[in-house]
Amino acid sequence: MNFTLSVSGGLIVAIGGALPGIAIGLIGAKAMEAIGRNPEASGRIVPNMILAMAFAEAIAIYSLIFAFLK
Amino acid sequence: MASSGPETILAISGLKVTNTLLATLVVDLVIVLLVVVIRRRLSLVPGKLQAAAEGIVGYLHTTTEQVAGARTTMIFPWVAVFFIYIALSNLIGLFPGFGTVGFFRAEGFVPILRVSTSDLNVTLALALVSVVAANALAIRSNGLGGHLKRFFSLSPLLLFVGILELVQEVTKLVTFSFRLYGNISAGEVVLGTMSALAAFVVPIPFLAFEILVGLVQGLVFALLTMAFMTILTEPHHKEEHSR
Numbered sequence: 001m002n003f004t005l006s007v008s009g010g011l012i013v014a015i016g017g018a019l020p021g022i023a024i025g026l027i028g029a030k031a032m033e034a035i036g037r038n039p040e041a042s043g044r045i046v047p048n049m050i051l052a053m054a055f056a057e058a059i060a061i062y063s064l065i066f067a068f069l070k
Numbered sequence: 071m072a073s074s075g076p077e078t079i080l081a082i083s084g085l086k087v088t089n090t091l092l093a094t095l096v097v098d099l100v101i102v103l104l105v106v107v108i109r110r111r112l113s114l115v116p117g118k119l120q121a122a123a124e125g126i127v128g129y130l131h132t133t134t135e136q137v138a139g140a141r142t143t144m145i146f147p148w149v150a151v152f153f154i155y156i157a158l159s160n161l162i163g164l165f166p167g168f169g170t171v172g173f174f175r176a177e178g179f180v181p182i183l184r185v186s187t188s189d190l191n192v193t194l195a196l197a198l199v200s201v202v203a204a205n206a207l208a209i210r211s212n213g214l215g216g217h218l219k220r221f222f223s224l225s226p227l228l229l230f231v232g233i234l235e236l237v238q239e240v241t242k243l244v245t246f247s248f249r250l251y252g253n254i255s256a257g258e259v260v261l262g263t264m265s266a267l268a269a270f271v272v273p274i275p276f277l278a279f280e281i282l283v284g285l286v287q288g289l290v291f292a293l294l295t296m297a298f299m300t301i302l303t304e305p306h307h308k309e310e311h312s313r
Contacts, residue, residue, distance in 0.1 A: 043136045050290055051297045058245040064252050065244070 016063020023056035090189035153292035160284025197246035
């Protein structure tokens with residue numbers, strides 16, 4: 001095996017993954033807060049939470065693709 | 071242990087039989103067997119297996135009902151199929167023998183079975199099915215004209231929104247497939263690295279985490295399919311008239 005040193009892929013995922021990570025954390029925190037206030041609404045909150053998380057996660061997935069491609 | 075694409079095991083007149091294809095067949099076999107066994111022992115007082123199946127299907131059905139409302143019967147089968155297939159495929163992939171039993175070839179070790187969702191072809195196929203089915207359901211419930219009105223419009227603002235929606239259909243394909251593929255194959259890499267580091271005890275928490283990830287990814291795929299189908303099949307005629 002020959003190894004070539006490359007940091008760009010790691011950097012792309014590190015930066016492109018950190019911010020969506022914060023976003024998903026905020027979405028999850030707010031959703032938990034909402035469920036805590038109104039537990040009966042959890043059935044309606046959870047699918048919307050996952051939808052919002054998916055939109056935030058999409059950005060991390062783009063950076064993953066770029067890290068693979070670079 | 072994990073590589074970017076599936077390895078071809080043998081080729082039958084042009085049809086490449088890859089290890090992920092074999093794993094898909096195993097998952098299909100397990101699903102069919104489960105259906106047969108549960109159907110045969112159907113009773114009013116459910117056994118363990120029937121209770122589990124009822125719990126999963128019931129949860130998915132109530133969640134779909136809360137989101138989709140009257141269109142539940144149309145959307146629920148897709149949601150249930152995606153969840154059952156993806157979650158079972160991810161979980162079966164954690165069993166011993168997957169990715170470890172194989173043979174050596176010139177290019178290196180080739181496992182006979184590999185988690186099917188760690189292959190981009192499989193996840194892209196699932197994403198294609200999801201997106202095409204969502205659009206087909208939308209055409210069936212809104213009519214072709216009503217569905218096209220979502221993307222094309224004469225008013226400039228709605229046209230811009232329509233173009234964004236059109237882009238989103240392509241984006242869905244990319245995110246659906248890469249989310250599942252990325253999560254599962256990254257899990258494979260982590261498990262492989264940890265098992266190489268220390269064969270005993272150390273990989274156990276990661277295995278537990280992978281069980282969670284597998285279930286959650288199946289649920290995410292199913293819930294996203296449900297949400298997108300609900301959004302696309304929404305009748306938007308009332309809105310037009312009120313404007």
